Amino acid sequence: MFTDFYYILKKHGVPVSMNEWYTLLDALEMGLAGSSLTTFYHLCRAVLVKTEAHYDRFDLAFAEYFHGVETPEDLPETIWEWLDKNLPPLEITEEMRRNHKQLDLETLKKMLEERLKEQTEEHHGGNYWIGTGGTSPFGHSGYHPGGIRIGGQSRNKSAVKVAGERHFRDFRNDTVLDTRQFQMALRKLRQFSTRLEGPKTELDIEGTVEATSKNAGRLELVWERPRENAIKVLLVMDSGGSMTPYTRLCNQLFTAANRSKHFKDLQVYYFHNCIYDLLYLDPRCVVSNSVETKYVLRNLDSDYRVLLVGDASMAPTELTARGGIIDWGQFNEEPGIVWMRRFKQHFPSSVWLNPIPARYWEITEGAVTIKMLQDIFPMFELTVEGLDMAVKKLRAKN
Amino acid sequence: MTKSFGEYRGSSNYIVSDELRNAVNIAIALQKPLLIKGDPGTGKTMLAQSIAEGLGKRLIIWNIKSTTKAQEGLYVYDTVQRLYDSQFGDHDVSDISHYIKLGKLGEAFVSDEQVVLLIDEIDKADLEFPNDLLWELDQMSFYIPETKETIVAKHRPIVVITSNAEKELPDAFLRRCIFHYIAFPDPEGMKEIIKVHYPDLDKKLMEQCLEAFYWLRTIPEIQKKPSTSELLDWLQALVIGGISPKRIKEELPFLGVLLKKNQDLDALLWHLNNRPQSRIAHRQSFQTR
Known part of the structure; x- marks a missing residue:
């Protein structure tokens, strides 16, 4: 029955391995959870979850599995009054723990109903009536491992409650992120480029000393590859009107890319909805500050990794028609989609990052053009996970 | 067990x-x-x-x-x-x-x-x-x-x-x-931490500082948010400097102890000059608590 929890964790996207699961079982055997649900919650989380980004998922899974301890709202006034009294702290002993069977919610509710009918006076302490302290499953400030708390402060705070409060929601890594997190994701564009390719041109001093010493003092030189990053990045960002809600997000990505000093080269261009003959040098997208797209294609080698950022949402004609360009007073000989294909053809390692969450791609206004562009570029949403996957994709190409 | x-x-x-x-x-x-x-x-x-x-x-x-x-x-x-x-x-x-x-x-x-x-x-x-x-x-x-x-x-x-x-x-x-x-401590937890380090700290000073500190942390433009150790340094600086608690929120003295980057200081100044209403609203929210 407990094994279900494992699958619920999996379902919520917490990557639990068998190793960790066995560790948890060992820990339970050693009695590390005591028999308090809260300690058990801490134990499970410490053993099974290895990044704060998954705390929220864990909380959801935990709440789903150990769900259902809530305070009924429609209780007679008098019961609230009985409960509104202070009381001495409660010592929980081993014996008390053993005496309590875990009750399921249905039984609890039924028992509470019956108890409500029977009870006629206030109770503090004791193990049966609704009241404060004591070990009856009903009331507050008392101890019952699976009781119903009625009013009062949660003293021995229920773990299901804690989990249900979702304190770690902000740490989820599929939500939108800050500059530093972007930088972290972009950093991964580095690791594959070190010491894997290129000639061995740098003297490895430590290696040389070691080899020479092993060689009884006769000099033996050891060479290694330089730790330079060969990655070149081209960032092309949509700065059209429909992108305005995402300005901050795009700024953060831009800042992160700019600060990531590990790229050998970083080029940034802007476009409005779709790429045509011109690429712009600043987000205002004016012709006076632009270069020809052909110039860019000619001058940048195809080993540039390309990150296209945009909502990919526009009128289908902007992609498919001659003269479909949205900017007044401009005309495009070739449809936007041709330019897009050309771009992809020149830069095989290209990905599209879309600030619109992926779950809306099929239902948003731009669904048609999103689909068309998805056929050309692998598309990811602009979140930590999305960027991670995009970076993985960019690395896989070579 | x-x-x-x-x-x-x-x-x-x-x-x-x-x-x-x-x-x-x-x-x-x-x-x-x-x-x-x-x-x-x-x-x-x-x-x-x-x-x-x-x-x-x-x-x-x-x-x-x-x-x-x-x-x-x-x-x-x-x-x-x-x-x-x-x-x-x-x-x-x-x-x-x-x-x-x-x-x-x-x-x-x-x-x-x-x-x-x-x-x-x-x-x-x-x-x-x-x-x-x-x-x-x-x-x-x-x-x-x-x-x-x-x-x-x-x-x-x-x-x-x-x-x-x-x-x-x-x-x-x-x-x-x-x-x-x-996790980053909430104001209550932070008070406990401060008490361990400075048991005799003036209560008024601590509250004013915490208010200013948590407000600074809410400004999204600040890249490097001040942390516990910076808060502790700041408190010490304020005590040594003999700053009266009243002045803390008005003037944010010794700001350099909390914010270490130029951009962050700029961001704060920009925030103070351009959006004074948000600051007032924030103060009110503290008072109603």
Whole structure:
């Protein structure tokens, strides 16, 4: 029955391995959870979850599995009054723990109903009536491992409650992120480029000393590859009107890319909805500050990794028609989609990052053009996970 | 409950939450490394000191730098010294063990009593670093091929590892650890922490400071949010400077202690000049509390 929890964790996207699961079982055997649900919650989380980004998922899974301890709202006034009294702290002993069977919610509710009918006076302490302290499953400030708390402060705070409060929601890594997190994701564009390719041109001093010493003092030189990053990045960002809600997000990505000093080269261009003959040098997208797209294609080698950022949402004609360009007073000989294909053809390692969450791609206004562009570029949403996957994709190409 | 569980209860100069205390005791009982992550200044390094103090054990600190290699924690074979000695012939170079120097991990293994080993800021090192330590941390032993000697831990050290999340740690490594994330303390928790460091602090000053501090942290444009240790420094500066509590929110004196980057100072000024209403609204929200 407990094994279900494992699958619920999996379902919520917490990557639990068998190793960790066995560790948890060992820990339970050693009695590390005591028999308090809260300690058990801490134990499970410490053993099974290895990044704060998954705390929220864990909380959801935990709440789903150990769900259902809530305070009924429609209780007679008098019961609230009985409960509104202070009381001495409660010592929980081993014996008390053993005496309590875990009750399921249905039984609890039924028992509470019956108890409500029977009870006629206030109770503090004791193990049966609704009241404060004591070990009856009903009331507050008392101890019952699976009781119903009625009013009062949660003293021995229920773990299901804690989990249900979702304190770690902000740490989820599929939500939108800050500059530093972007930088972290972009950093991964580095690791594959070190010491894997290129000639061995740098003297490895430590290696040389070691080899020479092993060689009884006769000099033996050891060479290694330089730790330079060969990655070149081209960032092309949509700065059209429909992108305005995402300005901050795009700024953060831009800042992160700019600060990531590990790229050998970083080029940034802007476009409005779709790429045509011109690429712009600043987000205002004016012709006076632009270069020809052909110039860019000619001058940048195809080993540039390309990150296209945009909502990919526009009128289908902007992609498919001659003269479909949205900017007044401009005309495009070739449809936007041709330019897009050309771009992809020149830069095989290209990905599209879309600030619109992926779950809306099929239902948003731009669904048609999103689909068309998805056929050309692998598309990811602009979140930590999305960027991670995009970076993985960019690395896989070579 | 086993006897070993619940050993660690915190120490006099360190506030430990129930969750963290449980995590520490779980790690000790399961004999697994405890991996601690959290924002800078949330007391990750202090935790190891507190564990050592609370349990009365010696603390060995292995500070990780970007150039640190896993091997250095085990032992270093000083080949250069041996080569040098062999050329002058005034030492017995045939005994290699003279030139084997144990690293921090090795030191923790050969210690006659159980120690607390802190591997500080493991994410600073190369990406492969944690993987290189898997076997040693699992088995608590390593082999020195030069002397054909196996170093086995006399007492399994309590291993605490801290990380600032600069690099992702490998999954295989994570699987072997007990993990805890130290969340940034809320104002109530922060008061407790401040009390430990400055027991006699003026209450009014503390409240004003906390208000200003948590407000600063809510400004989205500030990249490097001030942390606990910066708040503590700031409080000290304010006490030494004899600043009256009334002036703190108005003038934010000694701001350089809290904000270390030019852009952040600019962002704050911009925020103050362009959106005064948000600040007023914020103050009101504090008053109605």
